[in-house]
Amino acid sequence: xxxxxxxxxxxxxxxxxxxxxxxxxxxxxxxxxxxxxxxxxxxxxxxxxxxxxxxxxxxxxxxxxxxxxxxxxxxxxxxxxxxxxxxxxxxxxxxxxxxxxxxxxxxxxxxxxxxxxxxxxxxxxxxxxxxxxxxxxxxxxxxxxxxxxxxxxxxxxxxxxxxxxxxxxxxxxxxxxxxxxxxxxxxxxxxxxxxxxxxxxxxxxxxxxxxxxxxxxxxxxxxxxxxxxxxxxxxxxxxxxxxxxxxxxxxxxxxxxxxxxxxxxxxxx
Amino acid sequence: xxxxxxxxxxxxxxxxxxxxxxxxxxxxxxxxxxxxxxxxxxxxxxxxxxxxxxxxxxxxxxxxxxxxxxxxxxxxxxxxxxxxxxxxxxxxxxxxxxxxxxxxxxxxxxxxxxxxxxxxxxxxxxxxxxxxxxxxxxxxxxxxxxxxxxxxxxxxxxxxxxxxxxxxxxxxxxxxxxxxxxxxxxxxxxxxxxxxxxxxxxxxxxxxxxxxxxxxxxxxxxxxxxxxxxxxxxxxxxxxxxxxxxxxxxxxxxxxxxxxxxxxxxxxxxxxxxxxxxxxxxxxxxxxxxxxxxxxxxxxxxxxxxxxxxxxxxxxxxxxxxxxxxxxxxxxxxxxxxxxxxxxxxxxxxxxxxxxxxxxxxxxxxxxxxxxxxxxxx
Amino acid sequence: xxxxxxxxxxxxxxxxxxxxxxxxxxxxxxxxxxxxxxxxxxxxxxxxxxxxxxxxxxxxxxxxxxxxxxxxxxxxxxxxxxxxxxxxxxxxxxxxxxxxxxxxxxxxxxxxxxxxxxxxxxxxxxxxxxxxxxxxxxxxxxxxxxxxxxxxxxxxxxxxxxxxxxxxxxxxxxxxxxxxxxxxxxxxxxxxxxxxxxxxxxxxxxxxxxxxxxxxxxxxxxxxxxxxxxxxxxxxxxxxxxxxxxxxxxxxxxxxxxxxxxxxxxxxxxxxxxxxxxxxxxxxxxxxxxxxxxx
Numbered sequence: 055x056x057x058x059x060x061x062x063x064x065x066x067x068x069x070x071x072x073x074x075x076x077x078x079x080x081x082x083x084x085x086x087x088x089x090x091x092x093x094x095x096x097x098x099x100x101x102x103x104x105x106x107x108x109x110x111x112x113x114x115x116x117x118x119x120x121x122x123x124x125x126x127x128x129x130x131x132x133x134x135x136x137x138x139x140x141x142x143x144x145x146x147x148x149x150x151x152x153x154x155x156x157x158x159x160x161x162x163x164x165x166x167x168x169x170x171x172x173x174x175x176x177x178x179x180x181x182x183x184x185x186x187x188x189x190x191x192x193x194x195x196x197x198x199x200x201x202x203x204x205x206x207x208x209x210x211x212x213x214x215x216x217x218x219x220x221x222x223x224x225x226x227x228x229x230x231x232x233x234x235x236x237x238x239x240x241x242x243x244x245x246x247x248x249x250x251x252x253x254x255x256x257x258x259x260x261x262x263x264x265x266x267x268x269x270x271x272x273x274x275x276x277x278x279x280x281x282x283x284x285x286x287x288x289x290x291x292x293x294x295x296x297x298x299x300x301x302x303x304x305x306x307x308x309x310x311x312x313x314x315x316x317x318x319x320x321x322x323x
Numbered sequence: 324x325x326x327x328x329x330x331x332x333x334x335x336x337x338x339x340x341x342x343x344x345x346x347x348x349x350x351x352x353x354x355x356x357x358x359x360x361x362x363x364x365x366x367x368x369x370x371x372x373x374x375x376x377x378x379x380x381x382x383x384x385x386x387x388x389x390x391x392x393x394x395x396x397x398x399x400x401x402x403x404x405x406x407x408x409x410x411x412x413x414x415x416x417x418x419x420x421x422x423x424x425x426x427x428x429x430x431x432x433x434x435x436x437x438x439x440x441x442x443x444x445x446x447x448x449x450x451x452x453x454x455x456x457x458x459x460x461x462x463x464x465x466x467x468x469x470x471x472x473x474x475x476x477x478x479x480x481x482x483x484x485x486x487x488x489x490x491x492x493x494x495x496x497x498x499x500x501x502x503x504x505x506x507x508x509x510x511x512x513x514x515x516x517x518x519x520x521x522x523x524x525x526x527x528x529x530x531x532x533x534x535x536x537x538x539x540x541x542x543x544x545x546x547x548x549x550x551x552x553x554x555x556x557x558x559x560x561x562x563x564x565x566x567x568x569x570x571x572x573x574x575x576x577x578x579x580x581x582x583x584x585x586x587x588x589x590x591x592x593x594x595x596x597x598x599x600x601x602x603x604x605x606x607x608x609x610x611x612x613x614x615x616x617x618x619x620x621x622x623x624x625x626x627x628x629x630x631x632x633x634x635x636x637x638x639x640x641x642x643x644x645x646x647x648x649x650x651x652x653x654x655x656x657x658x659x660x661x662x663x664x665x666x667x668x669x670x671x672x673x674x675x676x677x678x679x680x681x682x683x684x685x686x687x688x689x690x691x692x693x694x695x696x697x698x699x700x701x
Numbered sequence: 702x703x704x705x706x707x708x709x710x711x712x713x714x715x716x717x718x719x720x721x722x723x724x725x726x727x728x729x730x731x732x733x734x735x736x737x738x739x740x741x742x743x744x745x746x747x748x749x750x751x752x753x754x755x756x757x758x759x760x761x762x763x764x765x766x767x768x769x770x771x772x773x774x775x776x777x778x779x780x781x782x783x784x785x786x787x788x789x790x791x792x793x794x795x796x797x798x799x800x801x802x803x804x805x806x807x808x809x810x811x812x813x814x815x816x817x818x819x820x821x822x823x824x825x826x827x828x829x830x831x832x833x834x835x836x837x838x839x840x841x842x843x844x845x846x847x848x849x850x851x852x853x854x855x856x857x858x859x860x861x862x863x864x865x866x867x868x869x870x871x872x873x874x875x876x877x878x879x880x881x882x883x884x885x886x887x888x889x890x891x892x893x894x895x896x897x898x899x900x901x902x903x904x905x906x907x908x909x910x911x912x913x914x915x916x917x918x919x920x921x922x923x924x925x926x927x928x929x930x931x932x933x934x935x936x937x938x939x940x941x942x943x944x945x946x947x948x949x950x951x952x953x954x955x956x957x958x959x960x961x962x963x964x965x966x967x968x969x970x971x972x973x974x975x976x977x978x979x980x981x982x983x984x985x986x987x988x989x990x991x992x993x994x995x996x
Contacts, residue, residue, distance in 0.1 A: 061800035068797050072820045075831030091839035132726040143719025154730045162933020164950040168957055168970055169737035192733055216427035220441030221415050234431045253825050256935050272826050289827040296822040
């Protein structure tokens with residue numbers, strides 16, 4: 055298996071490349087120096103302490119959380135509608151509608167941002183976190199649809215028919231059979247939409263007005279070298295949070311597979 | 324077993340005639356857009372009957388079953404169950420239950436929860452419902468499996484859960500959509516017997532959809548053979564096998580040899596026919612289910628022919644020929660014999676008997692046959 | 702009676718059910734995606750009247766945009782960067798996807814995918830910024846190489862130009878490239894590879910004649926999924942590109958937020974979109990033979 059070993063060496067090197075910036079993150083977060091460069095200056099936790107006393111950061115986190123939760127819920131709801139309609143029904147214009155809903159996936163985000171920006175300003179709608187939500191739902195929905203499509207697709211149509219045949223109504227069939235079986239898909243859709251929204255920059259940059267989100271705040275801080283170490287500390291916490299979140303997501307995904315007796319084919323998305 | 328084991332024998336003709344009609348189908352038509360899936364199905368299925376819909380894939384048998392279940396709406400025609408029109412009655416309010424081809428066992432529920440699924444709206448107490456579930460499980464031979472996760476079951480066990488789940492609601496009709504097709508051969512044969520026993524035990528009308536002619540013959544009281552959205556023949560298994568009404572039906576059910584023939588004369592009780600390779604013979608009216616004139620063909624099953632060995636005499640008629648191919652099957656041997664004066668060989672099957680040699684190809688031989696086993700086709 | 706029946710049928714008909722179900726997302730997409738895109742298109746033909754828009758149809762914005770050598774340079778640079786990023790990302794990603802699909806035990810595959818996707822879920826902005834730290838004048842690479850005595854002077858060609866933009870974007874889109882290829886590889890029936898070798902091909906030729914063609918749909922998806930967003934990326938060129946690394950998104954942002962010239966910004970945005978669409982379609986057309994076959 056020398057070929058296998060070669061591949062493995064390459065894959066490990068590739069992982070190092072992927073993790074290189076992330077490994078640096080805690081190093082500079084605990085580095086006692088304002089300049090983000092080597093050599094290191096010594097250990098400190100003051101950047102983490104500084105986070106606590108930065109109210110603008112707190113506002114940005116709060117804004118981002120409101121936006122991410124709302125976008126995740128709305129995008130997942132729209133995703134459920136789309137995925138259910140696409141996997142269960144045939145109707146005229148199906149391809150076109152599904153294509154439009156999925157379009158943001160193949161549209162540079164800046165285009166989504168400026169087109170919404172133009173409309174909102176044209177209509178005189180003030181830019182707030184709610185306008186950011188409008189944009190984020192748009193870009194999260196395709197991911198939600200992709201995840202939920204596969205969840206709905208793996209549903210055997212006869213399961214629904216069986217429940218209906220055994221006396222349930224359409225709605226109770228949905229509640230008792232379909233919803234529990236696609237629940238793992240719904241959880242992943244919520245988590246992934248949440249993460250995408252939380253990390254999204256350019257749409258928020260255009261649509262947030264005077265209510266910056268976390269990425270917009272971070273971007274603005276890059277201009278001030280003295281505030282960059284705090285961002286490193288913030289980044290460290292974000293990495294830890296996303297690892298926790300992903301582990302939870304992975305746990306739910308595996309449990310979902312175990313519950314329905316499927317085979318683990320591995321993988322997110 | 325306190326009750327005597329139910330008999331596997333099929334219902335006699337008298338028993339059958341005494342049964343009340345349960346499902347009445349009158350000129351059922353079904354279109355999917357331009358596609359004409361059911362082309363005027365008229366039939367009556369009786370109380371307590373084991374009824375099969377048999378046909379190749381795409382013949383409309385599953386569509387018909389799903390129409391009875393209420394999953395498909397008829398385009399026109401009348402469907403009555405127990406005298407009541409089913410027009411506008413959705414599947415969840417029909418007195419039918421279904422065993423799906425994939426079994427449709429709810430993967431997130433236990434065996435018990437699956438079996439008791441349809442009892443949710445049942446006004447009985449939880450304890451009574453649980454007893455019903457346990458009885459149903461016992462009936463299908465899954466006593467003690469109640470707590471298991473549904474996805475941990477084998478194919479045969481899933482099938483039993485699906486049966487228990489449908490039968491617990493005591494439907495007037497149980498619909499089975501190719502229920503055995505996912506099982507291996509041994510399991511399939513075992514389940515065939517169990518299904519017959521179960522049907523005799525509960526006395527519920529079973530309607531089975533299958534493409535497997537052997538399965539239909541083994542299990543059914545009556546069989547409707549379907550082609551292209553129509554019922555080609557509806558009869559009990561023996562009649563269907565012995566006296567198929569068309570070449571298509573004959574071909575679909577088992578093997579049948581066909582020889583060209585011409586009608587020489589119509590007599591009071593049938594036809595005098597000149598058959599290629601067999602000569603002139605008389606075929607009774609019963610053996611010609613379709614009205615027939617002129618150029619016809621004559622059909623006969625492989626087992627109605629016998630190969631005559633040296634010194635053996637035919638009890639009825641015999642014709643000479645040459646063995647063209649020999650296929651050895653263990654308990655049987657199939658011979659393809661080219662009768663003198665006929666281009667196409669006929670196939671005959673012989674039970675292998677100890678001490679009687681299997682003949683080689685190229686051997687000149689004589690074939691014994693009887694006009695009573697012939698069927699006349701258009 | 703019959704009309705009532707027909708109504709009943711219509712209400713319960715599949716098409717009506719499907720349309721009713723999909724209408725919320727459809728209406729959302731029409732109002733917030735199709736209409737704004739339409740307006741963007743419309744804007745691009747109107748005239749800018751400083752803080753207002755003059756409703757006068759003209760092609761002037763396009764003539765200005767494409768006539769301006771700066772805009773042309775930025776457009777072509779964006780295209781070049783996106784192509785380079787796509788090439789680098791997909792070529793680097795393929796062996797990883799291949800390794801995970803073919804050499805990792807099935808039970809450990811999800812762990813590998815987990816490891817690959819984790820960096821993707823951490824703040825994109827911070828990751829981009831950290832590349833600045835890695836590639837910078839006093840960065841990890843320069844101090845490392847100087848420390849090892851390989852170079853005496855810090856390398857300057859790795860920051861604030863196209864190179865740094867390519868490296869950073871290739872890093873950012875790595876999981877996007879790996880996952881579709883992995884999925885395509887997973888779908889390949891392993892007996893096909895045995896058949897290939899059984900019919901006398903070497904391992905390498907089996908890969909070339911069997912594995913690669915069957916993995917092409919995944920490769921094509923990877924290419925598009927990397928290429929399209931890359932061309933419109935704003936953050937990386939802004940932070941790492943320097944003046945020579947600006948891309949089309951920076952230009953659009955400039956027109957919209959700094960110069961308040963929506964028609965000009967729209968014309969650039971529409972041009973960029975048309976360019977992306979045209980190239981994607983040409984790419985799909987060139988690879989159409991891999992995408993045919995049973996769905």
